[in-house]
Amino acid sequence: MVEKDTRRRTIHDVAQAAGVSISTASNALNGTGRTNAETRERVIRVAKEIGFRPNALARGLLSKRSHAIGMLTNDTYGRLTLPMAAGVSEVLVDHGLSVFLCATNNDPRLARLHLEALLDRQVDGIIFTATRLDLEPPAELAKLAIPVVYAFAEGPPETISFFPDDAQGARLAVEHLKGLGRSRILHITGPEDYLSVRIRAEAYCESFGKGAEVHYGDWSEEWGHEAIDAVFSRPGEKPDAIFCGNDEIARGVIDALRDIGITVPKDVAVVGFDNWEVISRQTRPPLTTVDMELKEIGRRAGLAILRLTQGEAVPTGITRLSCRLVVRQSCGGQAG
Incomplete structure (x- = not known):
């Protein structure tokens, strides 16, 4: 009986299978360097064929991004947040970004712990959602060095907020x-x-x-x-x-x-x-x-946070989305 090789594939495996150097394989997969189109296509094809998955931690260290977004909410049961999270994920997934959803249960201490955990993971941005428009967001959000967007919640002045009309x-x-x-x-x-x-x-x-x-x-x-x-x-x-x-x-x-x-x-x-x-x-x-239209609110928030993490300017203020x-x-x- 032949045992199946279940070990994790590395960049070394890709380079060997594609017949190129490790640096060429890395450049082809990351879209850097001067790799010609034919070589780049071959490396990408081989990587897929052998089941190579890039190390997210290493990629994050190189790009100085975690490729993850945090969603902080007081919505314990997800009645409002889950449809919004679906909209956020729909936008971000094609750009290789993951979403971490953290529920605070209206507990300020738990909110701080979740926020610290998200920051420890070095998330690229945070979306705050709530169960009511007039809920005060955690004050710490306004002091962060990473982008923050508010969905079904109103942020401080000069921030970006989306909620239903x-x-x-x-x-x-x-x-x-x-x-x-x-x-x-x-x-x-x-x-x-x-x-x-x-x-x-x-x-x-x-x-x-x-x-x-x-x-x-x-x-x-x-x-x-x-x-x-x-x-x-x-x-x-x-x-x-x-x-x-x-x-x-x-x-x-x-x-x-x-x-x-x-x-x-x-x-x-x-x-x-x-x-x-x-x-x-x-x-x-x-x-x-x-x-x-909660999913659309999430989608709009996702688009805003994506643009912000890419260094683009997004108009601040409140956007009221039409109901149906x-x-x-x-x-x-x-x-x-």
Whole structure:
């Protein structure tokens, strides 16, 4: 029985197999020196054939780059960060950059430890993400000598930040409901101390106009139930549409309406906010909702950090990315 050779291939193996010197093989693989095109192509082909992988540590020492980016987040469950991380990775992977994702669990000490670990790895840059726009980023980030980009978070002045245009997203929801002929639109949303909640509520009030009514509560299905119980137990005209601050609230709203014999969307149309598909697609009926385009936010942050690590200039300031309305059956549309 012939044993399989499983040892790691080296630059020496590449040079020997390609019939060139070690320095020529190195120049061909790194795109340096005066290696002619034919030799370079042969060396690269041979390296692939024998399974040679360059030593990342050695490459980093030569280039003074780690070819890695750190993502620091307080998002323990990854609800917001994982879609953004997918967008970041999509941009960076073709440029040979890896992403290290570190969750702080809102613990300042853990945030410092993660940051120190990323710096010890000599990452080329850091992307900070959060679960709310008004969360204060770690102060240490502003003092770093490497590039820092903020995604779904606002950095200090003269930094680069990307987050969703909450006001535009709220207007999308309200205008869609008005376009369906709904004239008594209620807004049931999350805690008023969240900046995004206040932005969406203000946009809802401006878009809907006279008769606007906002109910603040928790980010939960239970709050959706409670709000419906309160609204439909009082005397007077009832809403024919409800715009909810997130998809969890919306599912609670729909379940509560069903419990009291009100049909969605025939009697009341419902729109959520998030497009958290594990909820929005499984709600009955499937939920029309505003998608914050988290992956695109990550992609834009990834492009910015890539350009910065390559020494290019990137305009500072806040970039608000447009949201997208996903129409499903809770407003009478087709499942999306």
